[in-house]
Amino acid sequence: MSENACVLIVDDEPQIRKFLRISLASQGYRVVEAATGGEGITQAALARPDLIVLDLGLPDMDGQQVLEEVRAWAEVPVIVLSVRASEAQKVQALDAGANDYVTKPFGIQELLARIRALLRRKVAEEGAQAVVTVGPLRIDAAARRVSLEGEEVLLTRKEYAVLWQLARYPGRLITQQQLLTDIWGPSHGDKSHYxxxxxxxxxxxLNDAAAAPRFILTEPGVGYRLAEA
Structure with a gap:
């Protein structure tokens, strides 16, 4: 996958970005850069990277906020690369949706190995569950397209994120708190009205009546599950 994989580097230190750009390019990766959190969020949407390397100490916002924003609509693997080495900081980033955490200073070979591992996992997961069907409902993750009876259903980012989170585990109960945390971020775990x-x-x-649902099943007070095919 490294031949075509795109890696977004979000770091305000030009020398770090240059070092990573050269190292990643030498391995066949395409590289996109951002020096601020806002730019990083924009590039994550526009460039659709296969992986993000994210610093936490950004000039305009904390990297944790960038992570939460991206996680609201994307499942792209994220490696946090930061000087913050405390266990609490690592736990916070991982709980917010980071897939891995590497502290500065770092060894480039170790970082490249972690990138390869995450990209391999991403390919395996996408291949296993690229399309989910439940009767006439079809969810195509690669195209980010949802159709019902062959007709496309237009969803907002949040609507798609919730549906895909359920579709990743058909028949499995996903708690309200887990959905809120995964999609809106860890600070929204109690906002069930969202x-x-x-x-x-x-x-x-989806023409899915709550009283007699075909697709989204409710476990009152607990969470939701997508009906199995």
Missing amino acids: LRIVIGHLRRK
């Missing part, structure tokens, strides 16, 4: 609104919108768009 989730109820999105689920309501999804049901309307």
